[in-house]
Amino acid sequence: MTRTERRAAERAAKKEHRRAVKHMAAVDAGRAVVFSGGWPSWSPFVIVQQPGSAFCKEVGCHYALSNARYQVLVIFERSGDGWPPLVHLSIKAHDKRVVHDWRDMQRIKNEIVGPESEGLELYPGESRLMDESNQYHLFCVYPGIRLPFGRMKRERSTPAELAEEFKDDAQKPVQREFEDHHGGEGCKPKGLITWPEWAIQHLKALGFELKV
Numbered sequence: 001m002t003r004t005e006r007r008a009a010e011r012a013a014k015k016e017h018r019r020a021v022k023h024m025a026a027v028d029a030g031r032a033v034v035f036s037g038g039w040p041s042w043s044p045f046v047i048v049q050q051p052g053s054a055f056c057k058e059v060g061c062h063y064a065l066s067n068a069r070y071q072v073l074v075i076f077e078r079s080g081d082g083w084p085p086l087v088h089l090s091i092k093a094h095d096k097r098v099v100h101d102w103r104d105m106q107r108i109k110n111e112i113v114g115p116e117s118e119g120l121e122l123y124p125g126e127s128r129l130m131d132e133s134n135q136y137h138l139f140c141v142y143p144g145i146r147l148p149f150g151r152m153k154r155e156r157s158t159p160a161e162l163a164e165e166f167k168d169d170a171q172k173p174v175q176r177e178f179e180d181h182h183g184g185e186g187c188k189p190k191g192l193i194t195w196p197e198w199a200i201q202h203l204k205a206l207g208f209e210l211k212v
Contacts, residue, residue: 023045023046026067027043027046027066029068030067034068034094035094035095040068040069042067042179042180043068044067045065045066045072045108045111045112045192047064047192048065050063051063061073062193062196063192065192066094069104070091070094071094072089072090072091074087075087075088077139078202084142084202085195086140087139087193087195088139089119089138089140091108091135091137098134099134100136104181105136107184110184110187110191112193114191115187117140117141117144117145118141119139119140120140120147121139122137122139142195142210142212143191145203157175158175158177159175159176189212
């Protein structure tokens with residue numbers, strides 16, 4: 001590494017450290033708001049526990065992340081024969097309140113796993129029901145792998161656009177306003193986590209071309 005490259009790397013590391021400190025401060029401030037009964041503005045997710053930490057070993061996860069509103073545990077899971085490995089996101093509000101906002105869940109997936117990862121919520125058979133706490137679960141595949149169902153093109157409408165499109169209809173659809181974090185803007189292509197080598201090798205063995 002040349003002196004110029006080393007200095008550039010040092011500057012980038014310092015910038016990243018300042019960013020992490022700022023975002024961690026937002027997490028702490030947001031938690032205080034949540035525990036006081038409020039609901040803070042969105043803040044970026046921060047990895048608060050790395051793989052192998054005592055916390056991760058105790059609760060059985062690979063990562064723990066937090067932002068101003070939520071805590072998310074990340075668990076990489078081996079799936080059945082012929083299925084790709086999954087990353088399981090176990091999500092709860094800091095005060096464990098009942099909250100299930102689809103756009104927040106989409107943003108959580110975007111930030112942690114990547115905006116081109118696709119995820120599912122499972123509504124299981126009653127024989128394997130899990131309903132023990134106000135905790136929600138997304139099961140996501142590697143970024144760029146497409147699930148073989150759902151709409152295949154992007155559609156998004158603002159309240160104003162819907163009002164104009166259906167202005168002559170008696171039964172008008174309703175849409176709420178978008179907040180700044182409702183989208184994939186600014187999210188890293190691979191998210192904030194690193195897939196383990198066993199999962200990458202499993203994906204390749206199944207014939208998936210990992211483009212992200």
